Each structure stands twice: as C-alpha cells, then as structure tokens.
Amino acid sequence: MAEITIVQAVNDALKEEMTRDDDVVVLGEDVGVNGGVFRCTADLHEMFGDDRVIDTPLSESGIIGAAIGMSLYGLKAVPEIQFSDFIWPAFDQITSELAKFRYRSGGQFTCPVVIRTPYGGGIRGGHYHSQSPEVYFTHTSGLVVVVPSDAYDAKGLLKAAIRSPDPVLFLEPKKIYRAPKMEVPDDDYVVEIGKAAVRREGTDFTITAYGAMVEVAMAACEKAAEKGWNGEVLDLRTLVPLDEESLIASVTKTGRLVTLQEAPKFCGFSSELSAIVAEKAIDVMEAPIKRVAGFDTPFPYTLEHVYMPHADRVLNAITEVMTY
Amino acid sequence: MTDVLQVLSEQGDIDNSLIPDLTEERMVELYRQMLTVRQLDTRMLNLQRQGRIGFYGTCKGQEAATVGSGAAVGPDDWVFPALREGGVLLLRGFDLDKYTAQLVGCALDPTHGRQMPCHFSSAEHNYVSLSSVIGTQINQAMGVGWAMKIKGDKNVCLGYMGDGATSSTDFHAALTFAAVHKVPTVFVCQNNQFAISVPFSKQTASNGIAIKAHAYGMPGVAVDGNDVLAVYKATQDAVARARAGDGPTLIEAITYRIEGHSSSDDASRYRDDAEVEMWKKRDPIERFRRYLTAAGLVDDSVVEEIATKVKNDVDAAIKAAEASPMPSVETIFTDVYAEMPAHLREQRDQTLNESGGGENEGAFPL
Structure with missing residues (x-):
C-alpha cells in the first residue's frame, strides 16, 4: 500500500496498462517529454518511447480523429485533452464518430478509445479552465462517461476503462488532483464501470x-x-451507464434526495437523476427533490468560491428536504 | 494550376511513356467496375424517384477517379470513403447483393439499415464506415495510417474527400499530423467542382487543391480525374512512397459531378447546362472504352457482353435486396455498446411490447 494522489494514481494506471499491453498508446499536447501539464503522463515517454507516448500538433479534433483511427486498427489509444474546456474542437469526432462507429458499422468496426481530461473548478482557472462538460457527453449514445472521486477509484476505473471494449470519456476532477492522498494497493486491481459506491451510510x-x-x-x-440528520452519500462513479439500481435503493431507504453537481443546474446530470426517481420511485419520496449545482452562468474567475457548491449550500438543501 | 497528370487524352489516345503497370485483364476489369458504378447510379436514382429508396448520391462522371484510385491499393490496405466511393468497395470484392441491401436498408444489410444509402461498411474489406459529416474521415484515415506505422506493418491507408472537405478543420489537422509523423496515408481529393451548390471558386482562393500539400510538407499531385489510368498511376506512385516509409501524399483528381449532389438536389439552380454538356463529352467510361478498343483489349461484342452482364447483375441484386424484410426492431438497440446496458434493455423491452410494434411490413416509407 502506498499513499498517493489522483495524479499519481492516473500515472500508475497508465504505466501498468502500458506495461501489460503493448498496444496501449498515449497521445496529446505536452504528454510526451514534458509529462503532461498536470504530470499525469510523467516518465511515460522515457519508459515507452516516441511511438507510444506521442506529442501531437495542437488540434483536439486531430488528436481524437487520430485516436479513433489508431483504435480502429487495433491499438488502444488513450488521448489526453489538456483541459476539458478545450474539448469542443473535438466534439464532433467524439459524439458523432467515436461514439457511433460500433452502431453504424453493424458492430464491424469498434474504436475503444479512452479520452482522459481534467474537468471542474476550484483551481483559480477562470472560465476556460474550470467547466464541467459531462452532460454534453452523457446525452451521447455509445459513450461511457466515468468520473472518479479519489485515488483508489481513479486508478481502478482508468484501468477498467483501458480494458473496456467501449469508448470511455474519463473526467478527472482536477481540484482534488493532488490532495487528499489515499492509500492504494500496489497490486493490480480494477474498479467495475457502471457501479456506484455508498461513501456514507445513512437513513x-x-x-x-x-x-x-x-x-x-x-x-x-x-x-x-x-442537527441529528443521518445522510447517505452515493458516489455515482460512472454516469453512463448509470447505476440506477443503487440510486433507487438509496432513495427507497431514505425517502429524500439532494443531488449535487458543480456543472450548471439547467438540464444537468442531476436533472436526469431527479427524473428517474420521479418516474420510478415517486411513491417512496417524502419531500421534493432538491438540486444543488453550479449556476446557469458562465464560470467566473474571482468569485469561483461562490459559484462552486459548498457544504453550507448543500446543508440548506438538506434542511429543506428534512423539514418539508 | 500545377501540371495535371494525364495518360489518356480525351480522345482515348495513350501516352506510352506513362502507361501504368496493369495487366490487360485488370484493365478490362476496371472498365467493368466503372460500368457497374454507372449502372447502379442509373438504377438507384430511378428507384429513389419511385420512392423505393430514401436517398442516393451518384458517382456519375467521377467513375475514373473512384475506380482508378481504389484499384491502386491491396486487400490489406485500408480505405476511408466519402460519399462517392462505393465503387471501391465493389472493387475489393464486396457482394453486390449486400451493396444494394445497404441502399434499400433491409435485413440483408450488414449494418441493419442504420444509415441512409451510400454509407457502406465492411471490416472484411477494410472499408470503413463513413458518417455524413464532411471531413471527419480524413483525420481517422490519418490515425489508421499512423497505427500501421506504429505496428510496423507495410500497409497504407487511402483517405477520400471532396473539394468541400478541404476547407474543414479536419483536413488541416489530418495533413498536419500525417506529414509531421510521416504517416502512410494517401489523401485523395475528388475535386468535382461543387460542394452541393458552392462552386470551387467560392470554396477556396487557392490555385487548386494539390498545391496546398506543399505547405503541409508533403507532395501534392494534380491528375485528370476522368482518366482512369492517370488516377491509377498517381495513386500507385503515392502508395509506393507511403509503403516505403516516405510519408503521405495529397492527390487532387480533377473531375466533374454530372448529376446533382444527391437525389435531393436540383443542380440546374446553380450551374449552366453548357458546362455540364462540356463535361459529359469528357466521359471517363467512354474515354477508357476508346482506348481499350484501339488497343485491341475489347471489341464491340465484348463491350456489349460486359454491359449486358453488368445490367443483369445489378437487376438481380436490386431484386434480392427488395425481397429482403426490414431489419428487426431489436437492431435499434444492439451495437450501441459491446453489451446492452440496463437502460437500453428497458427501452428495447418496452418497444417490443408496444402494440403495433415488432416487425414492420410493407414498403420503405420514404
């Protein structure tokens, strides 16, 4: 067991998977000699060489297009988009190409690319280094969307993503990239995609x-x-395919739901969670569902601490559902 | 304009110093394939007019550019088509029944009628499924070529596009990446002078497409796209370079789209009949027939025999496709992921249980 950060967990996962499978290649901007702007690909270039750890020209559409082609031909491409805010030039390649190859070819062509990208606020990054773009991708059939919340999951989920036959968007929460640290086993392990985790049991x-x-x-x-209220925290870990069973089981137990996301509220992922609970478990609910989210504004620089949901704002929502 | 490679003059006279390395049988085969593409175009456009298929985009006038380039790669090489390169798939041995099945969108179609007509796909033939979004495949063709290089294979990848695609960001990225990393991809632009209604003069102020290659750091070759032997030769040379590890080439095949962009397009709204008539006189099939006849490779009776066989084969393939039922409703939900996740199983089950659901009968409703 070693105590490591999410950055180290990602780096370890890449090293282990590249050692295990010669077809795994990493490509992106500054991922090679420099080891990535967040150091997630540190040492890889030295260990695996030019052909497997590739500094590309600066074009996100080119990076994902190349990764699709590589994976169609049998490589396992793991491109990095430096910040998820920079992913939009590749949006077409991701949503309309990568996600659709299996379907449109009748299962003849697959491209199980794993796109790693840091997302979210809390690093004083301003609008273009802080957004949470998950719903643009959760709305896309054919994509798997994974979001780890700690080092253990980051390593286990990334390894599972690299071994997955489906294309995966792997969103790394950069606010917690370097802290807290967490004890993670040295042995090979994976965390199953599509399973939520109860982080705190409550009633x-x-x-x-x-x-x-x-x-x-x-x-x-x-x-x-x-205040005497015992809450349960469900860490979704995978957004698509969603672990609906765990969501329904938890609200069936508690009867009250507060959803939390840092992305804007309107049509956010929490809206889908709310709709699922309303469709399938409205009869167990004892209070209206409350969504705590980022505002429906662009992401601000100076006032990001106000924009980002914090414990007191969540507590207000908890108080509302508990006193309804 | 850079020099334009031509092997056969418009009259079908050959420049013997440029004659490519093709057997007589192969030449006749290329002629037969060009004729098959023409016959499919004629029949399918009619079927679309009768409401029997939903859409069609012809290759008419561009058969030499399609068949000549496609003939220059081998079975282990890969092909990324654009809209008008279905003939390359046939050249690679794809079953004509499956081809028409894709156009009809029936159960015989290996892609289960999921895409509109002309979006063929065959892994067995390394012919990659295309989307309708212009230019996306150029990057992917670069990626496949790059993977070939990384894996140390001696294969090459052909990436097709039209003139409109050369304005896309994907074109820029693909050529940039491919040249930097010496990727064995050959980019083939069929410059048919129009992107739907927008003429080439409004697409770019560049003096042709081939010249753009130089700034990316690769050779650019302009070729008479209505001359099947010239297109073959240009592609063969580029493929040889790529295979030898010397990197990508951009080929511009200068040609003309005789029909509208697709069955939905009325080209008379934006171009002169006189221009179309001028290009009809440069017909690539007729030009090649003149050469084959003059060279003694075919005579009138052989030409007639080939035409009859092609017509009968296409008729039979259309009949087979139209006799096939629609794809099963289940196929809406399969192949989204490797395994069907719970929410799709739920939607599938609900759909299969709907009254009026299940197998649809009757004609294609478009």
Whole structure:
C-alpha cells in the first residue's frame, strides 16, 4: 500500500496498462517529454518511447480523429485533452464518430478509445479552465462517461476503462488532483464501470455526487449530523451507464434526495437523476427533490468560491428536504 | 494550376511513356467496375424517384477517379470513403447483393439499415464506415495510417474527400499530423467542382487543391480525374512512397459531378447546362472504352457482353435486396455498446411490447 494522489494514481494506471499491453498508446499536447501539464503522463515517454507516448500538433479534433483511427486498427489509444474546456474542437469526432462507429458499422468496426481530461473548478482557472462538460457527453449514445472521486477509484476505473471494449470519456476532477492522498494497493486491481459506491451510510436523506463534489457531500453530511440528520452519500462513479439500481435503493431507504453537481443546474446530470426517481420511485419520496449545482452562468474567475457548491449550500438543501 | 497528370487524352489516345503497370485483364476489369458504378447510379436514382429508396448520391462522371484510385491499393490496405466511393468497395470484392441491401436498408444489410444509402461498411474489406459529416474521415484515415506505422506493418491507408472537405478543420489537422509523423496515408481529393451548390471558386482562393500539400510538407499531385489510368498511376506512385516509409501524399483528381449532389438536389439552380454538356463529352467510361478498343483489349461484342452482364447483375441484386424484410426492431438497440446496458434493455423491452410494434411490413416509407 502506498499513499498517493489522483495524479499519481492516473500515472500508475497508465504505466501498468502500458506495461501489460503493448498496444496501449498515449497521445496529446505536452504528454510526451514534458509529462503532461498536470504530470499525469510523467516518465511515460522515457519508459515507452516516441511511438507510444506521442506529442501531437495542437488540434483536439486531430488528436481524437487520430485516436479513433489508431483504435480502429487495433491499438488502444488513450488521448489526453489538456483541459476539458478545450474539448469542443473535438466534439464532433467524439459524439458523432467515436461514439457511433460500433452502431453504424453493424458492430464491424469498434474504436475503444479512452479520452482522459481534467474537468471542474476550484483551481483559480477562470472560465476556460474550470467547466464541467459531462452532460454534453452523457446525452451521447455509445459513450461511457466515468468520473472518479479519489485515488483508489481513479486508478481502478482508468484501468477498467483501458480494458473496456467501449469508448470511455474519463473526467478527472482536477481540484482534488493532488490532495487528499489515499492509500492504494500496489497490486493490480480494477474498479467495475457502471457501479456506484455508498461513501456514507445513512437513513434520513440521500445525496448523489461525483468527482470533486463527493467530498463536499461528505462535509455537508457531517454538518447535518450535528442537527441529528443521518445522510447517505452515493458516489455515482460512472454516469453512463448509470447505476440506477443503487440510486433507487438509496432513495427507497431514505425517502429524500439532494443531488449535487458543480456543472450548471439547467438540464444537468442531476436533472436526469431527479427524473428517474420521479418516474420510478415517486411513491417512496417524502419531500421534493432538491438540486444543488453550479449556476446557469458562465464560470467566473474571482468569485469561483461562490459559484462552486459548498457544504453550507448543500446543508440548506438538506434542511429543506428534512423539514418539508 | 500545377501540371495535371494525364495518360489518356480525351480522345482515348495513350501516352506510352506513362502507361501504368496493369495487366490487360485488370484493365478490362476496371472498365467493368466503372460500368457497374454507372449502372447502379442509373438504377438507384430511378428507384429513389419511385420512392423505393430514401436517398442516393451518384458517382456519375467521377467513375475514373473512384475506380482508378481504389484499384491502386491491396486487400490489406485500408480505405476511408466519402460519399462517392462505393465503387471501391465493389472493387475489393464486396457482394453486390449486400451493396444494394445497404441502399434499400433491409435485413440483408450488414449494418441493419442504420444509415441512409451510400454509407457502406465492411471490416472484411477494410472499408470503413463513413458518417455524413464532411471531413471527419480524413483525420481517422490519418490515425489508421499512423497505427500501421506504429505496428510496423507495410500497409497504407487511402483517405477520400471532396473539394468541400478541404476547407474543414479536419483536413488541416489530418495533413498536419500525417506529414509531421510521416504517416502512410494517401489523401485523395475528388475535386468535382461543387460542394452541393458552392462552386470551387467560392470554396477556396487557392490555385487548386494539390498545391496546398506543399505547405503541409508533403507532395501534392494534380491528375485528370476522368482518366482512369492517370488516377491509377498517381495513386500507385503515392502508395509506393507511403509503403516505403516516405510519408503521405495529397492527390487532387480533377473531375466533374454530372448529376446533382444527391437525389435531393436540383443542380440546374446553380450551374449552366453548357458546362455540364462540356463535361459529359469528357466521359471517363467512354474515354477508357476508346482506348481499350484501339488497343485491341475489347471489341464491340465484348463491350456489349460486359454491359449486358453488368445490367443483369445489378437487376438481380436490386431484386434480392427488395425481397429482403426490414431489419428487426431489436437492431435499434444492439451495437450501441459491446453489451446492452440496463437502460437500453428497458427501452428495447418496452418497444417490443408496444402494440403495433415488432416487425414492420410493407414498403420503405420514404
């Protein structure tokens, strides 16, 4: 067991998978000699060489297009998009090409690319280094969307993604890239894609969260506990395919739901969670569902601490559902 | 304009110093394939007019550019088509029944009628499924070529596009990446002078497409796209370079789209009949027939025999496709992921249980 950060977990996962499988290649901007702007691909170039750790020209559409071609031909391409805010030039290649190859070719062609990209606020990055773009991709049939919330999951889920036959968008919460550290086994392990995790067991209300919002949910539950309310935190881990069973099981137990995301509220992933609960479990609900989210504004620079959901804002929502 | 490679003059006279390395049988085969493409175009456009298929985009006038380039790669090489390169798939041995099945969108279609006509796909023939979004395949063709290089294979990849695609960001990225990393991809632009209604003069102020290659750091070759032997030769040379590890080439095949962009397009709205008539006189099939006849490779009776066989084969393939039922409703939900996730199973089950659901009968409703 070693105590490591998410950055180290990602780096370890890449090293292990590249050692295990010669077909795994990493490509992107500054991922080679420089080791990535967040150091997630550190040492890889030295270990695996020019052909497998590739500094590309600066074009996201080119990076993903190349990765698709490589994977069609049998490589396992793991491109990095430096910030998820820069992913839009590749949006067409991801949503309309990568995600659709299996379907449109009748299963003849597959391209199980794993796109790694840091997302989210909290690093003083301003609008173009802070967004949470997940719903643009969760709305896309054919893509798997994964968001780890700690180092153990980051390593296990990334290894599972690299071994997956489907294309995966792997969103890395950069706010918690380097802290906290966590003990992670040295042995080979994977975390199954499509399974949520209960991070805190509770009976009075459920909070759904993913990525950097999980620790906010945990902090809010500590505050709620002071008021005598015992919350359950469901870390979704995979957004598509969603672990609907765990969501329904949790709200069936608690009867109250607060959803938490840092992305804008309107048509956010939490809206889908709310709709699923309304369709399938409205009869167990004892209070209206409350969504805590980023605002429906662009992401601000100076006031990001106000924009980003924090424990006190979540506590307000908890109070509303508990006192309804 | 850079020099334009031509092997056969418009009258069908050959420049013997440029004659490519093709057997007599192969030449006649290329002629037969060009004729098959023409016959498919004629029949399918009629079927579309009768409401029997939903859409069609012809290759008419561009058969030499399609068949000549496609003939210059081998079975282990890969092909990324654009809209008008279905003939390359036939050249690679694809079953004509499956070809018409894709156009009809029936159960015989290996892609289960999921895409509109002319979007063929065959892994067995390394002929990659295309989308309708212009230019995307150029990057992917670069990626496949790159993978060939990384794996140390001696294969090459052909990436097709029209003149409109050369304005896309994907064109720029693909040629940039391919040249930097010496990728064995040959980019073939069929410059048919129009992107739907927009003429080449409004597509770019560049003096042709081939010249663009130089700034990317690769050779650019302009070729008479209505001369099947010239297109073959240019592609063969580029393929040889790529295979030898010398990197990509951009080929511009200068040709003309005789019909509208597709069955949905009325080209008389934006171009002169006189221009169309001028290009009809440069017909690539007729030009090649003149050469084959003059060279003694075919005579009138052989030409007639080939035409009859092609017509009968296409008729039989259309009949087979139209006799096939629609794809099963289940196929809406398969192949989205490797395994069907729970939410898709739920939607599938619900759909299969709907009244009025299940197998549809009757004509294609478009």
